[in-house]
Amino acid sequence: MHVSRVLVSASLFGLSLSASSCNGKWATLVQSTLSSSTTIQCAAANQRWSDFAAPSPGAVVTVGNENDVAKIIAAASKTNTPFLVQSGGNGWADTFNISSTGIIIDISQLKNISFNKNKTQVTFQAGVTNEDMINAAWDNNARVSVSTCNCVSLLGATLGGGLSRTQGTYGLNIDNLISVNMVDASGVKKTVTPKSDPQLWWALTGAGANFGVVTSATYKSQPVPQAQNTAWTGLVFFNESQIEEVITAIDQLTLEPAMQMDIYFTASPLDGKPGVIFLPFYLGSEEVGRQKFASILNIGSILDTTEVIPYNTWNSAGDPFCTDGGRKPSYTIGLKKMEPTAWRNVWNAYTEFFNSYAEANLTTILTECYPTAATAKSVQSDGSTSYPFRDIKCYAIAIPWYTSPSIDAAAIAWGQQVRSYWAASAGTSCTSSYVNFAHGDESLAQIYGSSLGQLKQLKKKYDPYKRLNQWFPLS
Ligand SMILES: Cc1cc2nc3c(=O)[nH]c(=O)nc-3n(C[C@H](O)[C@H](O)[C@H](O)COP(=O)(O)OP(=O)(O)OC[C@H]3O[C@@H](n4cnc5c(N)ncnc54)[C@H](O)[C@@H]3O)c2cc1C
Structure with a gap:
C-alpha cells in the first residue's frame, strides 16, 4: 500500500483521516473517539535510536492521554491491526514485525x-x-x-x-x-x-x-x-596494552552494593582513536570510592577525570550514546567471568572493524558490571519478579555504528564473532541475553532463562x- 506523509490532527469533530491516505479501516473505527491532543501521522515512523530492522508502519498514532491508548488498542484488536508501542524508541532488537498494515502507538508525549x-x-x-x-x-x-x-x-x-x-x-x-x-x-x-x-x-x-x-x-x-545527592564517578583512560591487567582486575573485583562500573572500547574523546575507558561509580565519597576501586586504579591510567558529581549529571557521560539514527545491529551476552585472552580477541576484532570502515568510527564495545549479591539476595529474592538474571555480574554489548546498509553483513558477522569470544568464557552454564540488550537471533531460553x-x-x-x-x- 502506498502511504503518504500526511499529518492529520484529531479535532473536536473527530479524525478526518481518509482511507486512501493512511490505514483507513482502522482509523475509521477510532474516528471521533480520541482526545484532541492525539495525532496520527501516516507512514513516517518516528525517529529511533537505530534504523537497522526498524518497524515500517502504515501510521504512527501519538497519544495525548492514557485513555486513548486503551481505545486505540481496542480498535486495533477488533480489526486485527498489528500494533507496536513506542516510547523512547531505543529498542534495537530485530523482532519488530510491523509493516504498512500496522501502526505504532507512540506514548512518548505522556510526560506527567x-x-x-x-x-x-x-x-x-x-x-x-x-x-x-x-x-x-x-x-x-x-x-x-x-x-x-x-x-x-x-x-x-x-x-x-x-x-x-x-x-x-x-x-x-x-x-x-x-x-x-x-x-x-x-x-x-x-x-x-x-x-x-x-x-x-x-x-x-x-x-x-x-x-x-x-x-x-x-x-x-x-x-x-540536593547537597547530599552525589556520587563519585567519571572516566578513567587506560592504554590498550593494559587490557589484560584491567580485565583481570575487573573480573576479580567483587562489587559492593554502592559500587558499579563500566568498561568501553570506543573512540577516545582524547584523540578519536580506539580507546579503553573505565567508568567507576561509587555512591559515596571520593576517598572511599578510590579505595574500593584501588585494584583497577592502581594499574595506572593515562588520565583520570573522576570526581564527586550531583545526581542530575550522573548520566551525562552516556549522552553521546543517545544519538538517534544510523544503523546499530547490536549483540549482547551476560558474563560471570571476564577472561583476558577473550578480551584481547575482542579488542582486535573491535579495532579491525573500526579501521575498516571510516563511517563506523562510533562503533563501541560497552560492558556494564553490577553488584550481584545485593540484587540477588538482600533486595528481592522472593521470586515475585520474572527477571531471570540477578546473578549476572556484567552485561557486554557489541554496538556497530554506521549509516550505510552495505555494511550490514560485515557488522552482523562482527557482532556475532565478538559475542562468540565472550560466550566461550562467560562462566555461565547457559548463555544469557538480557531482553533489553538482545539482538533477536537468540533462543527464547537465552532471553527469559528459567x-x-x-x-x-x-x-x-x-x-x-x-x-x-x-x-x-x-x-
Ligand atoms: C543508548 C541506550 C542506553 C541504554 N541503557 C540502558 C540501561 O542503562 N539499563 C537498561 O536496563 N537498559 C538500557 N538500554 C536498553 C533499554 O532499556 C531498552 O532498549 C528499552 O526497551 C528501551 O525502551 P524505550 O522506551 O526507550 O524504547 P522503545 O523502542 O520505545 O521500546 C522498546 C520496546 O519496549 C516496549 N515498551 C516500551 N515502553 C513500554 C510500555 N510503557 N509498556 C509496554 N511496553 C513498552 C515495546 O515493546 C517497545 O518495542 C539502553 C538502550 C540504549 C539505546
Missing part, C-alpha cells in the same frame, strides 16, 4: 510526573525518560532509580528488568515498582499491583512488553536533599490472540 508529599513515591507516565525523571527528582530533593542513559524511557527499561547504577542499594528498576496502570491486549485498562494479580505482576516485571502496555506507574523514591516455561503459560492466559508480540514474543 508527581511525587507524594514526603518524596517516598513518584507516579509517572509512560513517556517519561530517565532524564525527565532525574530532573524532576532533583527538583524535588529526591533520588529515583533510573537507567544509565538519559534518552531511554524509564518504563521501557523497567519492564525488562531495568539495570541501574544504584541497583546494589535500591534494587533493579522492577524492585522499585509499586503499581502499574496498563492496557491489556484487548484494550482493557487495569491497575496491577503485586497483590492484585501476582501472576500478571510477575510476568510484567521482566517480560512486560509481552503482557500489556503500561501507561503509568507508581515507583519508589528516596528523599535526598522464567521461560511459566511465562509461556501466562502468555496463553493474558494474551491468547498474540497481539503483544513485537518485543521478543513469547508466542
Whole structure:
C-alpha cells in the first residue's frame, strides 16, 4: 500500500483521516473517539535510536492521554491491526514485525510526573525518560532509580528488568515498582499491583512488553536533599596494552552494593582513536570510592577525570550514546567471568572493524558490571519478579555504528564473532541475553532463562490472540 506523509490532527469533530491516505479501516473505527491532543501521522515512523530492522508502519498514532491508548488498542484488536508501542524508541532488537498494515502507538508525549508529599513515591507516565525523571527528582530533593542513559524511557527499561547504577542499594528498576496502570491486549485498562494479580505482576516485571502496555506507574523514591545527592564517578583512560591487567582486575573485583562500573572500547574523546575507558561509580565519597576501586586504579591510567558529581549529571557521560539514527545491529551476552585472552580477541576484532570502515568510527564495545549479591539476595529474592538474571555480574554489548546498509553483513558477522569470544568464557552454564540488550537471533531460553516455561503459560492466559508480540514474543 502506498502511504503518504500526511499529518492529520484529531479535532473536536473527530479524525478526518481518509482511507486512501493512511490505514483507513482502522482509523475509521477510532474516528471521533480520541482526545484532541492525539495525532496520527501516516507512514513516517518516528525517529529511533537505530534504523537497522526498524518497524515500517502504515501510521504512527501519538497519544495525548492514557485513555486513548486503551481505545486505540481496542480498535486495533477488533480489526486485527498489528500494533507496536513506542516510547523512547531505543529498542534495537530485530523482532519488530510491523509493516504498512500496522501502526505504532507512540506514548512518548505522556510526560506527567508527581511525587507524594514526603518524596517516598513518584507516579509517572509512560513517556517519561530517565532524564525527565532525574530532573524532576532533583527538583524535588529526591533520588529515583533510573537507567544509565538519559534518552531511554524509564518504563521501557523497567519492564525488562531495568539495570541501574544504584541497583546494589535500591534494587533493579522492577524492585522499585509499586503499581502499574496498563492496557491489556484487548484494550482493557487495569491497575496491577503485586497483590492484585501476582501472576500478571510477575510476568510484567521482566517480560512486560509481552503482557500489556503500561501507561503509568507508581515507583519508589528516596528523599535526598540536593547537597547530599552525589556520587563519585567519571572516566578513567587506560592504554590498550593494559587490557589484560584491567580485565583481570575487573573480573576479580567483587562489587559492593554502592559500587558499579563500566568498561568501553570506543573512540577516545582524547584523540578519536580506539580507546579503553573505565567508568567507576561509587555512591559515596571520593576517598572511599578510590579505595574500593584501588585494584583497577592502581594499574595506572593515562588520565583520570573522576570526581564527586550531583545526581542530575550522573548520566551525562552516556549522552553521546543517545544519538538517534544510523544503523546499530547490536549483540549482547551476560558474563560471570571476564577472561583476558577473550578480551584481547575482542579488542582486535573491535579495532579491525573500526579501521575498516571510516563511517563506523562510533562503533563501541560497552560492558556494564553490577553488584550481584545485593540484587540477588538482600533486595528481592522472593521470586515475585520474572527477571531471570540477578546473578549476572556484567552485561557486554557489541554496538556497530554506521549509516550505510552495505555494511550490514560485515557488522552482523562482527557482532556475532565478538559475542562468540565472550560466550566461550562467560562462566555461565547457559548463555544469557538480557531482553533489553538482545539482538533477536537468540533462543527464547537465552532471553527469559528459567522464567521461560511459566511465562509461556501466562502468555496463553493474558494474551491468547498474540497481539503483544513485537518485543521478543513469547508466542
Ligand atoms: C543508548 C541506550 C542506553 C541504554 N541503557 C540502558 C540501561 O542503562 N539499563 C537498561 O536496563 N537498559 C538500557 N538500554 C536498553 C533499554 O532499556 C531498552 O532498549 C528499552 O526497551 C528501551 O525502551 P524505550 O522506551 O526507550 O524504547 P522503545 O523502542 O520505545 O521500546 C522498546 C520496546 O519496549 C516496549 N515498551 C516500551 N515502553 C513500554 C510500555 N510503557 N509498556 C509496554 N511496553 C513498552 C515495546 O515493546 C517497545 O518495542 C539502553 C538502550 C540504549 C539505546
